[in-house]
Amino acid sequence: MTGSDRPEPHDEPDRPDHSGRPDPTDGTAPRIPLPRSSVEDTGQSLPAPPPAPAPLVLEHRVLKSLLGAWALAACSAEEATAVEEHLGDCGPCAEEALRLRDAVGLLHPEESLDLDPGLRTRVLESCLGRRPPRIPVPEWAVPYDAETARLDALLQDIGDAEWHAPVRLRWFDDDGPVSRKTTVAGVISHLLAVDGMVGLALGLDDPLGPDVRVPQDPAHRTEAYWRASHFPPTRAVRAPWREQTHELIRTVSFTAGGASRASGSGPGSGSGGSGRLPVPYGTVAASDRSGRQRTIELPLRDSMVDRAFECWIHAGDIADAVDYPYAPPAPRHLHRMIDLAARLLPGTLAERRRSGLATPSRRLVTAGAPGRSLRLEIEGLGGGEWLIPLDSPAATGSREHEVAHVALDGVEFCRLAAGHVSPEEAAAGQDGDREAIRDVLFAAASLSRM
Template sequence: MRGDMRGDMDEDEDGHGGMREDGHEDVGGAGPRPGGPARIPPPRASVEDTGLPLPAPAAASGPAPLVLEHRVLKSLLGAWALAACSADETSAVEEHLGHCGPCADEALRLREAVGLLHPAESLDLDPTLRTRVLTSCLDRRPPRIPVPEWAAPYDAETARLDALLQDIGGSEWHAPVRLRWFEGEGPVSRRTTVAGVIAHLLSVDGLVAVALGLDDPLGEPDAERATPQDRTEAYWRASRVPPTRSVRGPWREQSHGIVRSVSFVEEGAPPAGGVAGGEASGRLTVAYGGFDLPLSDSMLDRAFECWVHAGDIADAVDYPYEPPAPRHLHRMIDLAARMLPVSLAERRRAGLSDHPPRRLVTAGAPGRSLRLEIEGSGGGEWLIPLDSPGAVGSAEHEVAHVALDGVEFCRLAAGHVSPEEAAAGQDGDREVIRDVLLAVASLSRI
């Protein structure tokens, strides 16, 4: 077979292909001639060497950018500021703003105006929402036994705190919380956890429960002689392990029981397991170990502390928390203002005041006074008698004037800011003002 094929080929004496009849060298299948030059293909001709025009580049994918006149782009600035332009118009406007200074200035002004027309709205619920919804419902269908007005702040603040506790996770119950208050001349603090704070509220609210004839959560036979701090320390010590989220149930049940009981007390009807009917709230007092408060004032005191410690918990778990409703905040501020003369007298008795009263004022008589002006939500004005707790504040004997924001005043009364840090407008006797601000801070306790 191979011999026949070779016989059909025109070969030279070396067996290599020679010249074909058409005059071209036959290279079919044969490599370069041994000892001869390498057979390299010649370079390809470049289109630049031909003198012909270069081919046009391939068209870019996608539609061409929108080209608009200046007057059209300027008319689109308002729609652009409102984010109402199409994608092509937005690209054209933003491209134009990069090299047109007047339009860029106008666009900035329009965007700022849109921000004023549409302020950012918080996703958190309005803290007054519950109060407004309940008020609307109760206006349509009044309850048979309503919650008294002086107990409404406690009812609202315990409900708000319970909603916060509902939202936090299991591990957050052990988040560290630092309780802060003011003693003598300086701040004091105590470290606990979120669960420990609820245990503290459960212990101190128990004083109100005992006054109403309800069970004491601590089971103390002499609960009325124990101070809030003593009861809290006793509860913490009695726990073999640190308080956990299980403390929420007893606290919640106790707060509901207190609200139900005070409602029956106001109506003169006996609640199950509570005080006998016919006892008016004005004759009931709550013992705090060293002093007594009327039941109505005690409920305000417990509402105030519930709000303050709810804020402590919210800070610990990074949760937004707003002040109480203005009418509730006003009642809390009013209680603090009414307690200020007693706080001033106690500081003088303890030797903590360098500014003794200039003269003794009999009960009910006007004396030197400080005008306390509370601005903002829940604000108002109070004349604080300075010489004795039984004296009456008098504008004619005003010696100083202090102006404070309502929330800032409450933070001072809670011991969360020092008198020096409280942002206050001051006018008049500086020593009197200092004594009063220290007395406000001395209202705080654990």
């Protein structure tokens, strides 16, 4: 094609625009319209606003029926305006509206449909406190009954994976902390094995089996159970542990009830032989390095409180591992645990003194005679005061010979006795003989064991 044959630019055919609007090159209309001028710039009057809607005219009975919807902010704008204008003229309706608004304020906001984690515990505590059992449980076994029920409720609420959450068992040995790593299932296995020592004293089957021969102390029994069971333990351990706790409660209830009827004492008091039944906790080497073995025993009534104490402490360990709220025991149960620890302190202190871990006694006293004393004051619910003899377990405490005073919160003292708080870290108010205070605090920590 020659240059004379090329069409002029204005002769080009119209090409369609993809927007559907004319091409801006054809001179017909701009592709983007020019901005419009404001009506204020033209000098013209502004358009009149739309007429306001006529207010609703409602009868008194209708307005009164709308008060509930108005309190809940469920009325339309016109209805709300009519109600509010009416409230300015009608005193009875204004008072009713005020009461309804207060009632709406008491309604709970929308919450998760998941149950409150503490609900099960509160229900159990209410049931245990209100419904007396058909066969009375001895008073000294009630804390164990309550703490095992609380722990079982916690185990019911955790998931399968949480049974393998890591837990560190902690206790105090001589002058330093000791720990052992395990899982939630491992902790329940530990409780099952040690509770079995009480069961053996009552004539029940050993959870370790009839063929297992290990030293009868908590640490060796626990290690033996861990070796003989699934490793690591699984949630399957919950069923035998729960069945053993129920069997222990049934056995001591029937035994104590029979002993009480035979002795003529009150039901479940355990004042007969059943509460004094010795429960061996194994043998240890004598502290005088003579090579002899010393048997550790607790009467059944104290052993059940000891098992309740350990159940609570380890339940707290599990709750911390799975991030679950867990409250201390009931005050009356906490008091029994503190009382047991306070009564064990003189013997533990004497044992540490024979081992060279405490300062020697400054006085030689005979059995029943008063000696130096430390006043242990436990504050808070479940607390009280105990006079701890310092010179001999056979001595009696007296205020006339008080040389020191220690004040501790009840839960803090229990954590110290469980080996979860070191004697140096225990938040204690102290006054008097510093050596005596140190010896007693270290003796409290030495009460702990695996």
